[in-house]
Amino acid sequence: MTPFAPARTTSLLEVSGVSVTFDGFRAINNLSFAIGPQELRAVIGPNGAGKTTFMDIVTGKTRPDEGTVTFGEVPRSLLRMSEAQIARAGVGRKFQRPTVFEDQSVSENLMLALKAARTPWRVLFWRETAKDRARVAELAAQVGLADHLPRKAGELSHGQKQWLEIAMLLAQEPRLLLVDEPAAGMSFLEREQTTALLVELAKTRAVVVVEHDMEFIRRLNCKVTVLHEGSVLAEGSLDHVTKNPQVIEVYLGR
Template sequence: MSMNTLLEVSGVSVSFDGFKAINNLSFQIAPAELRAVIGPNGAGKTTFMDIVTGKTKPDEGRVLWGEKSISLLSMNEAAIARAGVGRKFQKPTVFEDQTVSENLMMALSADRGWWSVLWFRPKAENRDRVAELAEEVGLLDQLPRLAGELSHGQKQWLEIGMLLAQEPRLLLVDEPAAGMTPEEREHTTDLLVEVAKTRAVVVVEHDMEFVRRLNCKVTVLHEGSVLAEGGLDHVTADPQVIDVYLGR
């Protein structure tokens, strides 16, 4: 694995009840890179993320991480998260009866053991970091509000902020544009582009216009394998991609 690769998935396959969800998949991403992953339903996008985060163990292949090429396959979900892999699911999971500030503060303290979390008392630097995170995701003016009062888009940004509080080196984001207003989608694009300047970000998305705005390399999955890879114009002009995905 080269020094400019953060994650390398190589020859990975996994079957469920005889169905090959991932079939000899290979994928690489650099330490500060934005990548969009697209493909039809059943292409293996979710299973790919499940494998990287340790939720699903493949039948064969390698998943190597970081400069020392550590195998993620030997680690459980919690250890992978601690190693720097963060995942955001499509439906935002925030503590709705807590304020935006409290949500971010809890995320800051989440890498401690349960005993120290119980006795966690925020210091000035913790409060400063919460303000930094809120500003980064566009919620600085929402800190005192209950998370349950936020719009759908704002909850998505809060969850991204909570993941960033963990200082991940790789962020896996599942369909962030779903259910957002045009203004929220625009802000989300800007946020992900900015985050990818300092860490790797993989965005699984169906919305082609959103992917175009990300202006990044695109990986097209089909039947658990990489069908095409490159700029959006390149992959959308590929006859195979048109046939299996865009033509439907």
């Protein structure tokens, strides 16, 4: 494999001095790091390291006690914005378990997800257009579901549902995609296809992958951030961080 590309000097996402405490437990402790505008980054660490809380903070689900989170040219910290405002600004999040409309077709799921004005008045008179149908076909092809558009989402395999949810997020045209444990529950072939998909997506946006599967991360061939007790313990290539004695002690040695 070729070495991973270095991060751009200009950051898309910058987390600075962020801390948050829950009932006396400091889940995030002065966390600071940055993601480039077209970068694939893996985030790893033991349970309780702060990986999920980090994503909760970036997406507005959790409000930290202190710190700032800047995103692109957005003039204010994401911490001052609602979850909906953050999503509209271009931050998309995919949870570990796929959340799709199982009784609707793949095509209908994607049509519902298209980025468009969704005010009650416009929804009342909304009709799909040829442009909408073309975009749905494009999204399905992008995630390998071009031949499954008429199928109900509930009939898809676990991996295919994951790809459909990713396509639904892509319909919102995010500049940053947060993906939680995408390899969990997938077959070997699905994992291979997911690896290729995430690598391709990172050519046009930032993609942050939270994952425990070291082999999956190795195939992503990207920079790795190791979290421990709510802060960055190590950063670099997977080979670099897995040789770090502290990483071995708190994570890999378990």
